Amino acid sequence: MATIHIRNLEIVTLNEDGTLLHDADLVVQDGRIALLGSAPVDLQPDEVIDGRGKVAMPGLINSHCHSPMTFERGWAEDLPFDRWLNEKIWVGESALTSDDVYWGAALAACEMIRSGTVAYNDKYFYMDRVAEVVRESGMKAALTWTVFGIGEETEMGRGLAGTVEWIKEMHETGEGRVRTYLGPHSPYICPPEFLSRIVEYAHELGQGIHLHLAESEDQVKQSLERYGLRPVQHVNSLGVFDVPGGCVAAHCLAIDDTDTRILVEKDVHVPHCPITYMKLAMPFPPLEARLNAGVNVCLGTDGPASNADMDMFATLRQTALIDKYQSLNSEMIPGDTALRMATQNSARALGFDDMGVLEVGAPADLILVNIDAPHMRPTHSLIANLVHSAKGADVTDVMVDGRWLMRARELKTLDERRILYEAEQHAQSMVQRGMSQVREYKG
Numbered sequence: 001m002a003t004i005h006i007r008n009l010e011i012v013t014l015n016e017d018g019t020l021l022h023d024a025d026l027v028v029q030d031g032r033i034a035l036l037g038s039a040p041v042d043l044q045p046d047e048v049i050d051g052r053g054k055v056a057m058p059g060l061i062n063s064h065c066h067s068p069m070t071f072e073r074g075w076a077e078d079l080p081f082d083r084w085l086n087e088k089i090w091v092g093e094s095a096l097t098s099d100d101v102y103w104g105a106a107l108a109a110c111e112m113i114r115s116g117t118v119a120y121n122d123k124y125f126y127m128d129r130v131a132e133v134v135r136e137s138g139m140k141a142a143l144t145w146t147v148f149g150i151g152e153e154t155e156m157g158r159g160l161a162g163t164v165e166w167i168k169e170m171h172e173t174g175e176g177r178v179r180t181y182l183g184p185h186s187p188y189i190c191p192p193e194f195l196s197r198i199v200e201y202a203h204e205l206g207q208g209i210h211l212h213l214a215e216s217e218d219q220v221k222q223s224l225e226r227y228g229l230r231p232v233q234h235v236n237s238l239g240v241f242d243v244p245g246g247c248v249a250a251h252c253l254a255i256d257d258t259d260t261r262i263l264v265e266k267d268v269h270v271p272h273c274p275i276t277y278m279k280l281a282m283p284f285p286p287l288e289a290r291l292n293a294g295v296n297v298c299l300g301t302d303g304p305a306s307n308a309d310m311d312m313f314a315t316l317r318q319t320a321l322i323d324k325y326q327s328l329n330s331e332m333i334p335g336d337t338a339l340r341m342a343t344q345n346s347a348r349a350l351g352f353d354d355m356g357v358l359e360v361g362a363p364a365d366l367i368l369v370n371i372d373a374p375h376m377r378p379t380h381s382l383i384a385n386l387v388h389s390a391k392g393a394d395v396t397d398v399m400v401d402g403r404w405l406m407r408a409r410e411l412k413t414l415d416e417r418r419i420l421y422e423a424e425q426h427a428q429s430m431v432q433r434g435m436s437q438v439r440e441y442k443g
């Protein structure tokens with residue numbers, strides 16, 4: 001593979017010491033970072049790029065999303081969570097086809113690359129089609145095919161046994177860029193016997209589990225009524241946190257101290273998606289208790305139907321801002337913490353543990369961000385500018401495993417014009433077809 005030499009960069013490494021490099025070289029060889037600092041004069045690269053006016057940083061990692069839901073962007077607005085699900089989202093999805101999923105996911109991949117995301121943890125249906133998008137785009141992803149366990153007719157594309165077969169074919173394919181999770185929707189939908197079967201499969205396959213958990217006090221109340229246990233303790237009692245590939249439990253907004261202790265002890269990864277919580281008016285506590293306790297809190301956008309975009313720069317900025325505001329403590333979520341949550345913490349949730357840092361030997365999964373722009377000057381603190389001033393559109397270049405996915409704002413792996421056209425057609429057609437209610441959320 002090629003040797004790429006990027007010169008004159010500002011570099012935010014996010015290594016253990018938080019090293020920042022000024023006017024530095026970055027050399028990529030065979031898909032990995034080979035040098036940071038000063039390149040030897042006799043280096044003979046295949047490609048030399050002038051990085052003046054740009055900062056290099058680890059690519060952003062979206063730890064929880066439903067990428068094909070781009071086709072429901074702007075279609076379920078200004079509704080409470082139960083009506084948003086029952087009257088719009090699940091109705092639209094009742095007509096979902098695998099082609100809709102492919103084009104919705106392709107649209108999301110264009111958006112993610114353009115805003116500096118290199119890897120994502122995606123939970124949806126027809127994930128064989130999302131895997132095609134991952135392979136074609138050059139991104140990395142952990143993919144979860146969601147199952148409900150309340151009757152075959154409610155499953156989208158495949159039931160549990162079908163998704164197990166899919167995982168056997170798919171896990172660690174695409175040059176290692178595709179990973180998989182088993183995907184129960186949540187303990188408020190999935191019966192306990194069904195969750196137990198998934199735990200058994202996880203042990204058999206050496207897999208992890210990615211689900212939604214403890215999103216509201218109503219769900220806690222309902223769980224106590226049904227099972228006598230809070231949601232975190234209920235799924236813990238079923239062994240959901242003890243599976244070999246680990247557990248990603250999205251949200252965990254309604255948790256108490258015992259729940260927090262369990263999440264730490266069992267090393268559960270907890271994606272935090274504050275823009276969705278604000279848009280759907282879901283109460284959520286400040287992050288201090290869980291961060292101090294040692295929970296691996298990572299950042300995600302959630303689906304574009306409940307966020308409206310997949311720009312991780314927006315998410316990390318909002319994470320810092322809302323937490324300062326909620327806790328009335330401006331020292332909360334300093335810039336370095338926000339960036340680590342959106343990179344290396346998220347990387348662990350995807351099972352790509354070596355991502356999220358720029359250091360020699362790490363995979364070359366990185367982005368260049370333009371700092372030659374009015375809102376990015378002056379450069380007293382690159383970290384502060386990246387968290388509080390940068391936007392996804394400031395990302396100029398994106399590389400995964402040493403391969404350019406975007407160069408000078410041009411997508412290199414995806415046919416963006418065709419994707420915009422097809423995604424629009426499929427989105428319009430799907431919402432017209434979706435007329436039946438398939439499930440009911442009563443949380």
Ligand SMILES: [Zn+2]
Binds near residue numbers: 065066212250302303
């Ligand atoms: Zn979600």
